[in-house]
Amino acid sequence: MKAILFKSPNNFEVAECAVPELGDYDILIKVGACGICGTDIHILRGEHIVKFPVIPGHEFAGEVVDIGSKVSNVKVGDRVTVDPNIVDQTCFFCRRGEIHLCENLTAIGVNFDGGFAEYCRVPALQAYKVPDGVSTEEAAMAEPIACCIHGIDRAQIKSGDTVVILGAGSVGLIMTQLARMVGAAFILVSEPNSEKRLAAARLGADALVDPAKDDVRSEVLKATTVGADVVIESAGRPETAALSWSLARRGGRVLQFGMVSPENTISIPPYDIYYKELTVCGSFVNPHTHSRAIQLLASGRIEVATLITHKYPLEEAAEAFETSLGGSAIKTLFIPS
Numbered sequence: 001m002k003a004i005l006f007k008s009p010n011n012f013e014v015a016e017c018a019v020p021e022l023g024d025y026d027i028l029i030k031v032g033a034c035g036i037c038g039t040d041i042h043i044l045r046g047e048h049i050v051k052f053p054v055i056p057g058h059e060f061a062g063e064v065v066d067i068g069s070k071v072s073n074v075k076v077g078d079r080v081t082v083d084p085n086i087v088d089q090t091c092f093f094c095r096r097g098e099i100h101l102c103e104n105l106t107a108i109g110v111n112f113d114g115g116f117a118e119y120c121r122v123p124a125l126q127a128y129k130v131p132d133g134v135s136t137e138e139a140a141m142a143e144p145i146a147c148c149i150h151g152i153d154r155a156q157i158k159s160g161d162t163v164v165i166l167g168a169g170s171v172g173l174i175m176t177q178l179a180r181m182v183g184a185a186f187i188l189v190s191e192p193n194s195e196k197r198l199a200a201a202r203l204g205a206d207a208l209v210d211p212a213k214d215d216v217r218s219e220v221l222k223a224t225t226v227g228a229d230v231v232i233e234s235a236g237r238p239e240t241a242a243l244s245w246s247l248a249r250r251g252g253r254v255l256q257f258g259m260v261s262p263e264n265t266i267s268i269p270p271y272d273i274y275y276k277e278l279t280v281c282g283s284f285v286n287p288h289t290h291s292r293a294i295q296l297l298a299s300g301r302i303e304v305a306t307l308i309t310h311k312y313p314l315e316e317a318a319e320a321f322e323t324s325l326g327g328s329a330i331k332t333l334f335i336p337s
Contacts, residue, residue, distance in 0.1 A: 001017055001018070001019050002016065002017075002117065002118050003015055003016075003017045003055045003113070003314070004116035004117070004317045005017065005053050006044060006050075006054050006055070007052055008046075008052050009044070009046025010045060017055070019119050020121035022067070022068045024069045024070040025071060026067075026071070026123055026124060027066065027067045027068065027074060027124045027127055028064070028121055029060075029065070029082070029115075029120050029122060030063045030119055031060050031061075031118060031120055031336045031337070032061055032062040032063060032136035032337065033136050033137045033139075033333045033334070034057040034060035034115035034140060034334045034336070035140050035143075035170075035332070036059075036321065036331075036332045036333070036334070037059055038236055038258075039110070039259065040109070040116075041325065042259065047263075054111075054113060055116050056109045056110070057114035057117070057120075057334070058082075058084035058115065059084075059143045059144060060109075060140050061081040061130060061139035062080065063078070063079055064077065064078045064079075064080055064127070065119070067124065073127070074129065078129055078130075079129065079139065080127040080128060080129055081128050081130055081139040081143070082108060082120075082126050082128070083126050083290040084107045084109055084114065085105060085107050086108070086112075086123065086126065087104070088104040091104060098287065099288070100150075100284055100285045100287035101284070108122055108126065116314065116317075117336060118314070118336045118337060128142070128294055131294065133298060133300075134294070134298055137308055138297055140333060141170075141308075142297060143286065144171060144174060145293035146290040148171060148175050149289040149292050149296075151255055151257045153289075154255055154281050154283045155179075155230050156253060157179055157183065157184055157230050158229070159182075159183030159185070160184075161184050161185060161229040162185065162186040162223075162228045163179045163186070163187045163228060163231075163232065164187075164188045164230070164232070164247050165188070165189045165205075165234055166231070166232065166233050166234060166235050167234040167235030167236070167240060168189050168190075168191035168193070168197060168199065169196065169234070170330050171257065171258070172189065172235070173196070173199055173200060173307055174302070174307075176205055177203050177302050181302075187207075188206065188223055188224075188228070189205040190216050190219075191208070191211070192210055192327070194210075195328060199306070199307070217246050217247060220247045226249040227247055227250070228247055228252060230255065231248045231252065231253070231254045231255065232244075232257055233255065233256050234257045236258025236259045236260055237258065241266050245268050245272060245280075248278055249276075250277060250278075251276070251277050252278060253278070253279045253281070254279070255281055256280070256283070307331045308330070309328070309329050309331060310324075310331075310332040310333070313334070320334060
């Protein structure tokens with residue numbers, strides 16, 4: 001099978017690899033679509049600890065073409081999407097229900113070969129059936145939606161809240177829709193790319209800011225008077241992470257959702273946390289939210305088809321990664337077959 005093989009940092013190739021063999025509880029998926037995520041770029045750059053070589057890709061969906069002898073939850077021919085995060089079920093955190101904090105967390109596309117390939121082997125329990133009416137490409141967006149749902153849960157947005165979202169990539173645009181669903185009365189999105197700002201407006205943003213031209217803090221204060229009830233950092237950049245704290249009102253909440261490279265740090269005066277009584281929280285992966293993401297897709301209440309702006313075969317991996325890193329792409333998919 002063809003696959004994109006990351007051999008070492010900044011070194012990959014489109015290679016011929018063996019189709020994976022199945023264990024008793026595994027399934028083989030013919031990958032129909034797999035999204036490029038910021039995590040994949042961090043892996044490529046050597047900013048995320050993995051054991052090379054590895055086939056990345058954790059946002060994918062496809063058709064089951066083979067199953068292990070003890071698999072009963074799916075059958076050959078089913079379309080499925082995959083929760084890539086595998087937990088041990090026995091550690092302190094798993095026993096508390098905090099499975100995403102598992103001490104031995106592993107992930108398909110990080111620790112095991114993933115969806116940047118024609119075929120992918122996954123434990124059957126990680127597979128979720130795709131409802132009729134949801135395309136395979138849309139189903140490949142279930143994983144980022146699931147992560148965003150967890151982030152929205154953590155942000156604790158209440159009806160009538162004002163929300164600022166920093167960054168309007170695929171995550172920021174999903175967050176915009178979810179924030180509106182849970183009752184945000186006013187959503188301001190800060191994004192330097194004009195096309196992404198237009199997408200944010202179409203998907204529910206009430207105000208738009210171009211951080212390349214405007215002072216974001218001034219615009220937020222102009223719109224809210226006192227600052228935002230909730231600020232969501234979804235760009236994964238140190239400068240937006242540092243900015244987010246200054247945009248929240250006294251008593252507000254700041255959600256660090258974007259993955260900032262671990263070597264980056266920001267400086268925040270502890271006095272501001274104390275005096276403004278800020279609540280600051282992180283959001284990591286997708287505990288118990290994958291099925292909720294699929295239900296949202298099936299309901300038609302969340303728009304993802306228009307977020308998929310670019311599609312590439314595996315053979316055009318170099319161009320796909322370049323596009324994904326460019327300012328205009330929202331979500332780039334590999335279509336292996």
